[in-house]
Amino acid sequence: MRKKSFLSYEAKLIIAIVAILLLVFLPIPLLDNVLGFKNSLVLFYEENLAHYPIWLQVVPFVLPIILMVAIKLIRKNRSKYVEDNFYNINWTWTWHKNDIANLECFCPTCGESLYYDDTTSKFTLEVSKIDFICDKCQKVMGSIANENNKLNSSQLVKKEIQRLIYRKLAEDKNLTN
Numbered sequence: 001m002r003k004k005s006f007l008s009y010e011a012k013l014i015i016a017i018v019a020i021l022l023l024v025f026l027p028i029p030l031l032d033n034v035l036g037f038k039n040s041l042v043l044f045y046e047e048n049l050a051h052y053p054i055w056l057q058v059v060p061f062v063l064p065i066i067l068m069v070a071i072k073l074i075r076k077n078r079s080k081y082v083e084d085n086f087y088n089i090n091w092t093w094t095w096h097k098n099d100i101a102n103l104e105c106f107c108p109t110c111g112e113s114l115y116y117d118d119t120t121s122k123f124t125l126e127v128s129k130i131d132f133i134c135d136k137c138q139k140v141m142g143s144i145a146n147e148n149n150k151l152n153s154s155q156l157v158k159k160e161i162q163r164l165i166y167r168k169l170a171e172d173k174n175l176t177n
Contacts, residue, residue: 081161081165082094082095084161084164085108086157086160086161087132087142087143087144088108088141088142089105089106089107089108089114089132089141089142090105090106090107090108090111091103091104091105091106091157091161092104092106093161100158100161100162103154103157103158105132105157107134107136107137107141108141109134109137109141110134110136110137112134112135112136112137114132114133114134114141115132115133115135116130116131116132116133117130117131117133129143129144129145130143130144130156131143132144144156144157
């Protein structure tokens with residue numbers, strides 16, 4: 001659903017035109033303030049920055065742009081990674097900003113959605129497990145060991161996805177060095 005805007009485009013345009021006309025015709029010393037600011041900026045530059053080489057003066061302006069482009073490229077590559085096979089189970093997900101969302105698991109043989117069973121037997125196990133079962137195949141398709149009973153299966157798989165992404169980024173970094 002589209003978010004409603006407070007003002008229409010026409011109303012915003014009319015307000016902008018009226019504001020420009022007010023700035024032009026009202027007796028406000030705006031131009032004097034702008035010129036004074038420009039003069040103080042030039043004076044600051046000549047006193048503090050002019051003795052540095054030009055490339056060093058440009059770096060603070062160029063570096064943030066380079067970083068933003070690099071971050072966009074990393075996010076773009078990450079957003080293409082939306083499916084993989086963990087624990088012999090096919091997993092799909094979507095990205096919501098930097099978080100994994102809509103994580104789903106599917107049977108590797110028939111493609112049906114799996115359900116999980118995290119109950120343990122009467123005998124106390126030191127390491128519990130989560131079984132993923134296919135209704136169509138009528139068998140356990142995969143299991144995840146769960147040492148920490150506070151984590152559910154989706155959190156375990158999300159951690160695995162993040163681990164693989166970090167490993168891939170580290171490999172890419174090592175290849176460029």
